[in-house]
């Protein structure tokens with residue numbers, strides 16, 4: 001396959017991130033299968049037509065079902081709140097599917113999605129893009145090479161502050177029927193996936209959560225993490241968590257702690273984790289995503305301390321395709337790397353990673369945490 005013909009649903013935050021990735025890919029990764037940006041879909045004609053022009057799509061559509069009938073589409077990217085319906089229909093129409101995270105609103109739905117894509121024999125991928133930061137891949141390499149020894153702790157936080165203002169409107173991310181959950185499924189899902197990627201299976205969890213602001217103004221407009229209120233005084237209930245924290249025991253014996261909140265004033269996007277092992281530690285913070293803090297216990301005592309490794313040398317993942325060492329990359333590059341993995345999967349005729357299996361695994365932990373909160377007790381992942 002020389003080209004992969006793409007139809008994409010959604011043209012706002014993730015729509016732009018994925019469009020940018022498709023456009024940049026051929027320039028920096030010339031020797032792999034390239035995406036053809038065939039059609040972008042959104043419900044508002046003026047919005048989607050403007051996006052098609054701005055992002056460089058050949059055509060636009062206002063009903064995603066029309067994408068299924070086209071024989072010039074191989075692959076549907078569904079970064080929308082209608083993941084399940086679109087993914088099932090696309091797979092049944094023989095299209096490969098990329099779906100943003102969290103895979104679905106419930107574990108049951110995500111299991112059904114996995115079953116259907118497997119039965120239809122299509123390729124499937126889920127959007128856990130933080131796996132593709134070179135510094136995160138370096139952490140994984142150090143772990144796999146045993147350089148950190150036996151892992152004792154995984155400590156992860158995803159802290160944002162865009163909801164601290166009680167007058168921020170009730171965007172879709174605050175409505176359970178659209179988002180499934182709040183900071184737990186939006187931010188916590190990324191941490192859980194990173195934990196699976198780096199450490200492995202989680203055996204049991206116990207959590208707590210809170211909705212600090214119970215009602216918010218009705219929105220007039222929303223996109224990604226921004227929204228504008230209407231002129232009316234009317235408010236409606238927030239039906240998701242504002243913050244969720246949980247503890248976890250990993251199958252390999254490590255202990256984990258996870259915190260996801262949109263109420264951490266001053267933290268715009270602190271997606272960070274720390275690993276402590278018998279031979280050393282690493283610390284990653286997405287706001288400084290090119291760096292990995294690395295500590296080895298066998299360094300000479302008089303120079304022991306965390307060193308700051310800039311993951312931009314040719315030996316670091318993906319770095320050779322970018323700029324000279326020290327010339328850093330950003331958020332959007334994680335999406336480009338995600339597409340590189342997808343394209344390599346097509347070339348090698350295998351499933352890309354992370355795929356719907358990883359999406360289901362993540363959803364299982366999300367739901368186990370919810371159950372532990374409801375029952376106020378530890379829940380084994382295998383029991384959900």
Ligand SMILES: NC(=O)c1ccc[n+]([C@@H]2O[C@H](COP(=O)([O-])OP(=O)(O)OC[C@H]3O[C@@H](n4cnc5c(N)ncnc54)[C@H](O)[C@@H]3O)[C@@H](O)[C@H]2O)c1
Pocket residue numbers: 009010011012013014015041042043044062064079080081082100101102127128129186222223224225
């Ligand atoms: N990987 C990440 O880092 C990351 C970041 C943000 C969002 N997300 C995920 O991406 C998804 C989208 O989030 P967003 O921030 O881009 O949202 P958004 O509100 O910015 O955009 C959603 C888009 O989907 C479109 N859409 C929804 N339902 C549709 C339908 N039935 N038909 C056609 N278009 C439809 C909307 O019109 C809009 O263009 C969510 O699942 C979210 O969890 C992932």
